Amino acid sequence: MKKYILKRLLTAVVTIFVVVLLLFSLMEILPGSPFNNPELTPEQRANIEAKYGLNQPFLSRYFTYIGNMLHGDFGVSYNIQQNLPISNLLAKRFPVTIYIGLMAIVLGMVLGLVLGIIAGFNHNGIMDTVSSAISILGISLPAFVFALLLAYFVGFQWKLLPFLYNAKTPFASAILPALTLAVSPMASVARYTRSEIIDVLNQNYITLAKTKGVTKFALVIKHVLRNVLTGVITVIGPSIVNVLTGSLVVEKAFSVPGIGGLLITAIQENDYNVTFSLSFIYCALYIIVMLIVDILYGLIDPRIRVAKGE
Numbered sequence: 001m002k003k004y005i006l007k008r009l010l011t012a013v014v015t016i017f018v019v020v021l022l023l024f025s026l027m028e029i030l031p032g033s034p035f036n037n038p039e040l041t042p043e044q045r046a047n048i049e050a051k052y053g054l055n056q057p058f059l060s061r062y063f064t065y066i067g068n069m070l071h072g073d074f075g076v077s078y079n080i081q082q083n084l085p086i087s088n089l090l091a092k093r094f095p096v097t098i099y100i101g102l103m104a105i106v107l108g109m110v111l112g113l114v115l116g117i118i119a120g121f122n123h124n125g126i127m128d129t130v131s132s133a134i135s136i137l138g139i140s141l142p143a144f145v146f147a148l149l150l151a152y153f154v155g156f157q158w159k160l161l162p163f164l165y166n167a168k169t170p171f172a173s174a175i176l177p178a179l180t181l182a183v184s185p186m187a188s189v190a191r192y193t194r195s196e197i198i199d200v201l202n203q204n205y206i207t208l209a210k211t212k213g214v215t216k217f218a219l220v221i222k223h224v225l226r227n228v229l230t231g232v233i234t235v236i237g238p239s240i241v242n243v244l245t246g247s248l249v250v251e252k253a254f255s256v257p258g259i260g261g262l263l264i265t266a267i268q269e270n271d272y273n274v275t276f277s278l279s280f281i282y283c284a285l286y287i288i289v290m291l292i293v294d295i296l297y298g299l300i301d302p303r304i305r306v307a308k309g310e
Contacts, residue, residue, distance in 0.1 A: 115131045116190040147180045177247070
């Protein structure tokens with residue numbers, strides 16, 4: 001098991017360094033400059049670039065950034081708030097995004113499992129039809145549609161919850177964005193759970209358990225869910241990252257002061273340093289989540305560990 005985990009960790013570290021190199025290369029070939037003020041003379045622009053080390057060779061800047069990044073230094077903002085460390089920009093926004101994202105994942109997992117279990121145990125019944133319809137809607141409609149519907153009806157018409165984020169009421173303000181982000185993982189988990197339960201219920205050992213008089217609750221907990229768990233993790237892993245990356249639109253819709261809105265602002269302001277740092281953070285989050293999922297595979301099912309080891 002240690003060898004398996006070590007290999008996954010090594011792969012993740014190498015991938016992160018490759019991602020940084022690719023992002024650096026993309027920033028290098030992008031047209032324009034973060035210092036596009038027409039009032040600047042060529043000499044002034046050259047002095048500014050020298051101040052931030054942008055006149056250094058590509059590889060020199062790459063390895064300098066790697067060294068600074070390992071110490072938690074992502075550089076400074078060029079345009080959004082000049083010379084403000086990016087770590088200070090993230091300090092206020094990152095917790096908000098994580099808070100709403102975790103709330104969305106928990107809601108999506110719980111609601112998805114409930115819908116999937118109900119549909120699986122009522123195959124071809126009314127509840128199965130209702131659950132499948134909800135899942136199809138959740139997968140088909142984009143997040144911004146749900147954001148607009150929830151903001152208009154729940155926030156504006158019925159006034160049950162704030163439809164614009166307010167730092168004074170963080171929990172109430174996070175409910176609508178979290179519900180919007182939870183729709184997609186809920187639908188994916190529900191569909192997968194339903195299909196897996198239907199498949200598991202047709203297995204011989206389930207029939208044997210029923211003949212022994214095992215209650216439906218015990219059947220679900222001890223036999224069905226344990227076998228469905230590995231497959232559900234497969235869906236939940238990428239869904240976590242999709243929720244965080246999907247927050248770009250949702251944060252803008254609900255005026256959430258998270259890193260999604262900061263990324264959009266950085267792109268609009270040509271603040272390359274902030275854009276690069278946030279892009280790297282999203283990539284790193286994806287790699288870390290998939291690393292955790294990969295390790296969980298091996299812990300839950302040794303057959304997967306052996307197969308990947310081979």
